[in-house]
Amino acid sequence: MASLKRICSLCLLLFLTGMHASAFAQEKVVKIGALYPMSGRAGIYGMDSVAAAEMAIEEINAKGGAAGYKLQLINTDDKSKPDYAVTVAKRYISDDKVNFLFGVVSSAVGLALTEVSKQEKKIFIGTDHAATELTAQNLQPYYFRVANNTxxxxxxxxxxxxxxxxxxxxxxxxxxxxxxxxxxxxxxxxxxxxxxxxxxxxxxxxxxxxxxxxxxxxxxxxxxxxxxxxxxxxxxxxxxxxxxxxxxxxxxxxxxxxxxxxxxxxxxxxxxxxxxxxxxxxxxxRHHNNWPDTAMNKDYVAKFHKKTGRYPTYSAEGAYVGVYAIAEAVKKVGNPNDSDALVKALEGMKFQEPEDPEGFVSYIDPASHQMVQVxxxxxxxxxxxxxxxxxxxxxxxxxxxxxxxxxxxxxxxxx
Missing domain, CATH: 3.40.50.2300 (Response regulator)
Structure with missing residues (x-):
């Protein structure tokens, strides 16, 4: 009898463990593959961008995520080197199965990664780099920039x-x-x-x-x-x-x-x-801590300061906005793997940003995939x-x- 009880207990444990593993495996996640410099003169931009992206993800996930998906950020120091960044981006796509490429401070790195995005048909959300080529002569369908260009x-x-x-x-x-x-x-x-x-x-x-x-x-x-x-x-x-x-x-x-x-x-x-x-x-x-004098900008700056102990550099807001752009697109499409539908969702997308003054809402120009801002x-x-x-x-x-x-x-x- 004791032996039978032990067998039953073991079966129950295996059953429950299997249920937990199955639930974990079925958890829906949007993977965002970020590349930011984390050292040297550009390092502060990378650190601030990652902090702001994490802040946005925490806010979105606390409200249930996007269309039932939780957002997850993966970041690698791109060292401001285009060749290295390309290697990391390809690994993100092949091994980590990311849904989006994201970030980048250096325009040279951005120009290299947009080619990976185009080849792999993987959406690349540019959050900081500003060279106009990316939304003009080098524009390709899967690239979007959420900060202003030069x-x-x-x-x-x-x-x-x-x-x-x-x-x-x-x-x-x-x-x-x-x-x-x-x-x-x-x-x-x-x-x-x-x-x-x-x-x-x-x-x-x-x-x-x-x-x-x-x-x-x-x-x-x-x-x-x-x-x-x-x-x-x-x-x-x-x-x-x-x-x-x-x-x-x-x-x-x-x-x-x-x-x-x-x-x-x-x-x-x-x-x-x-x-x-x-x-x-x-x-x-591309963002100012003391302008515009709006509740949204004040709240964003205060939350960033509380999270990090410092005031944000301009790059942080681009990353913050970029995460929200991804969440809104996924909500609209319902599937983070349908890149072509996500492209259509992002084109013309409007949403309020910390840097928007009263009476204006930023939007993505459908023709250039460039954020239009004051x-x-x-x-x-x-x-x-x-x-x-x-x-x-x-x-x-x-x-x-x-x-x-x-x-x-x-x-x-x-x-």
């Missing part, structure tokens, strides 16, 4: 310079930016938009340091010799911090207006430089509300989203 920033920049010329006349521009796709795109697109908006100017120099340059001294002295009214910068990340720190002792910012309309106003710069950050620099970024450009001024920064942007100029999109003739010419 064309939008340069269009806003050209409009700002047009307005500036009415109050503080200027004539000459010098440009300095990284010698790769992202840097070259910015000056080309700024020139196009200045011409498009009828702004007269003279280029007095273009300077092309390599990415992650250690010493900008020779470039700084050359710019000062050229004596431009406006210094347009195309740096991002730690390169922006390094350049401004090295240029300030030379008095560059007293002699020329420093204008950085794409990634210059990132919180990384504001927090890293404190009181040493010059006042009066004209900057923008852009704000501000000026550095004293502000201690977001420590350790003691400078934030203010005196905002706001530019309408539709005014910043590339005209059709420009896109057709690029193709």
């Amino acid at each position: 064309f939008q920033s340069m269009a806003a920049g050209a409009l700002y310079l047009k307005e500036l010329a009415q109050t503080k006349p200027w004539k000459t521009i010098a440009y300095i930016g990284p010698d790769y796709a992202y840097g070259h795109a910015q000056i080309e697109e700024l020139k196009f938009n200045l011409d498009r908006f009828g702004v007269k100017y003279q280029m007095v120099g273009e300077f092309w340091p390599k990415l992650f340059e250690a010493d900008y001294t020779s470039y700084i002295t050359s710019i000062m010799q050229a004596k431009p009214d406006i210094v347009v910068s195309g740096f991002w990340g730690g390169d922006t911090v390094a350049f401004i720190k090295q240029a300030a002792p030379y008095g560059l910012f007293e002699k020329s207006l420093y204008f950085h309309p794409d990634a210059g106003g990132n919180y990384e710069l504001l927090s890293a430089m404190g009181d040493s950050l010059p006042l009066g620099l004209v900057l923008s970024a 852009q704000a450009i501000g000026v550095t001024m004293p502000n201690t509300d977001y420590p350790p920064a003691t400078r934030m942007l203010g005196n905002w100029k706001i530019y309408k989203a539709e005014d910043l999109l590339p005209p059709k003739e420009w896109i057709e010419k690029k193709k």
Whole structure:
């Protein structure tokens, strides 16, 4: 009898264990294969992006997920190296069976991964990199970008310079930016938009340091010799911090207006430089902690600070929004494996973002797969509300989203 009881108990245990294993195996999961730099000058962008993506996933999963699926993030340090990132992406698809490729800070990495996305018919949600090629001449059906591109920033920049010329006349521009796709795109697109908006100017120099340059001294002295009214910068990340720190002792910012309309106003710069950050620099970024002054933006910034103990850099919001875009597409389609249906769901998708001012809702342009957004450009001024920064942007100029999109003739010419 005792032996029979032991046999029955064993059978019950095996039955229950089998039920648990079966339930676990049947749990529905949307796998997101992210690639972000987690070290070096770009590392803060990767860390913030992963934290914000996890924050969005926690919020979505707490509400039941998307169409019954829980979201799961897998991240690998892409080391800002295109070849390595391609290897990881292919492993994600073949071994990890991810439903989406996601992330990327470097435009060079983004351009490499969009080819993998195209070949494998796997949707790639770009959350940070800004080279316009990805949504113009290199656009393919499975790529979507949920942050603004360089064309939008340069269009806003050209409009700002047009307005500036009415109050503080200027004539000459010098440009300095990284010698790769992202840097070259910015000056080309700024020139196009200045011409498009009828702004007269003279280029007095273009300077092309390599990415992650250690010493900008020779470039700084050359710019000062050229004596431009406006210094347009195309740096991002730690390169922006390094350049401004090295240029300030030379008095560059007293002699020329420093204008950085794409990634210059990132919180990384504001927090890293404190009181040493010059006042009066004209900057923008893809998200601002203190603009717009909306409940949604305040809530997003506060939640990120509570989760990480720091205020977010601009890259974080792109990752946060990207996760929500995936969740909304899966909810609409009901199947994270149907890439073609998900593409249709993403095209034209509208949803409120932390960076949207009152009265505007961001949306994905169906033709370019580019997020359409308002852009704000501000000026550095004293502000201690977001420590350790003691400078934030203010005196905002706001530019309408539709005014910043590339005209059709420009896109057709690029193709």
